[in-house]
Amino acid sequence: MTVLPAVLLLAAGTMALRLAGPALIGDREVPTWLRPAAVGAIAGMIVLGTVDGGGQLALDARVAGIGAAVLAVALRAPLAGVILAGVGVTALVRAAGWG
Amino acid sequence: MSNITHAPYENTSAGLPVPSAIARDVATLCVAVAAYGVAFGVLGRAIGLHPALVVAISVLVYAGGSQMALLGVLAAGGAPLAGVASGLVINSRLVAFGAVAAPLMQGGRGRRLLAAYLLTDEVATLATAQPDERAGQRMFWVSGIALWLSWQLSTVVGAAVGGILGDPAAVGLDAAFPAAFLVLLLPLLRGPAERAAAVGGGVGAVVGLQLLPAGMPVLLAMATGLLAAAAVTRLGRGRVPVEAVPVEAVPAEAVPVEAVPVAVGSGSRP
Numbered sequence: 001m002t003v004l005p006a007v008l009l010l011a012a013g014t015m016a017l018r019l020a021g022p023a024l025i026g027d028r029e030v031p032t033w034l035r036p037a038a039v040g041a042i043a044g045m046i047v048l049g050t051v052d053g054g055g056q057l058a059l060d061a062r063v064a065g066i067g068a069a070v071l072a073v074a075l076r077a078p079l080a081g082v083i084l085a086g087v088g089v090t091a092l093v094r095a096a097g098w099g
Numbered sequence: 100m101s102n103i104t105h106a107p108y109e110n111t112s113a114g115l116p117v118p119s120a121i122a123r124d125v126a127t128l129c130v131a132v133a134a135y136g137v138a139f140g141v142l143g144r145a146i147g148l149h150p151a152l153v154v155a156i157s158v159l160v161y162a163g164g165s166q167m168a169l170l171g172v173l174a175a176g177g178a179p180l181a182g183v184a185s186g187l188v189i190n191s192r193l194v195a196f197g198a199v200a201a202p203l204m205q206g207g208r209g210r211r212l213l214a215a216y217l218l219t220d221e222v223a224t225l226a227t228a229q230p231d232e233r234a235g236q237r238m239f240w241v242s243g244i245a246l247w248l249s250w251q252l253s254t255v256v257g258a259a260v261g262g263i264l265g266d267p268a269a270v271g272l273d274a275a276f277p278a279a280f281l282v283l284l285l286p287l288l289r290g291p292a293e294r295a296a297a298v299g300g301g302v303g304a305v306v307g308l309q310l311l312p313a314g315m316p317v318l319l320a321m322a323t324g325l326l327a328a329a330a331v332t333r334l335g336r337g338r339v340p341v342e343a344v345p346v347e348a349v350p351a352e353a354v355p356v357e358a359v360p361v362a363v364g365s366g367s368r369p
Contacts, residue, residue, distance in 0.1 A: 043296070043304070044300040062277070085278070091270050094271060
């Protein structure tokens with residue numbers, strides 16, 4: 001299989017995944033348990049974005065960056081400020097050679 | 100942090116979030132998404148894909164994580180089908196996000212199709228965090244269209260400039276999305292069940308990272324998040340036997356009530 005057929009397959013499968021959620025819910029109310037599932041997924045994505053080093057745990061500059069982002073959130077910074085804090089500290093720590 | 104409520108949007112008298120606040124946050128995310136779109140475009144060219152193919156991938160698949168995973172497999176010389184499998188696992192979270200955002204994606208067939216196509220993690224999170232369904236629908240479409248444009252245009256830019264740009268990680272850009280989702284997550288933490296779900300999800304992600312292939316740790320995080328929320332809800336019920344206590348005497352914390360569940364229709368009164 002070359003690249004383009006693979007891309008088409010991924011595209012079709014992804015579109016099916018996108019349609020599945022609303023299709024399963026239909027006109028009904030969203031079940032109560034789905035919200036914690038979504039929250040769990042988002043929290044998981046935050047953690048993975050911080051410590052995922054290609055399939056294994058990696059504690060590097062991102063930990064400092066996300067730590068700075070947490071601080072920014074606690075200080076009620078807007079979204080842009082939190083992202084800048086996270087990105088900035090990560091870049092600085094990397095530049096300093098600490099992961 | 101549990102008693103800090105990040106309420107990003109003050110409502111106008113019509114009950115809708117202030118447009119400037121929506122625009123500000125969506126614009127911020129557009130910048131973050133654009134940075135990754137450029138990275139994807141550059142990476143695609145770096146492994147030798149035709150620029151038109153790189154752009155086509157972003158249009159057809161429109162899911163950054165899986166797009167990067169596909170490139171990773173191709174770069175390592177793996178079979179494209181393996182990249183497809185990995186990508187589909189990574190994108191399976193879209194089922195949950197689509198389900199939670201379902202009330203905000205309604206309409207005629209064409210509209211529902213477009214809504215599904217525009218669905219991403221960020222769009223779903225932003226939209227379901229809104230205080231009510233009308234605001235949620237507005238946020239869905241505004242962020243859905245804006246982020247799509249951002250991704251496509253930045254992919255074009257990245258594919259066009261090729262290898263001129265350096266490594267996104269060097270400038271700390273890989274921290275952008277975890278940082279953004281931190282902020283986006285907070286309005287969703289409306290009660291003890293959701294907060295437990297966040298902790299459970301984080302733990303599940305770390306465990307899954309050690310044991311599972313790409314994309315699956317997030318699915319495990321969903322499951323552990325669910326379990327944690329269920330456990331907390333059950334403990335809450337156990338403390339206060341509803342039949343034996345007059346309604347006024349029930350302390351607010353013992354009963355995880357969702358004050359404004361309209362956006363996802365999830366009234367969690369036990």
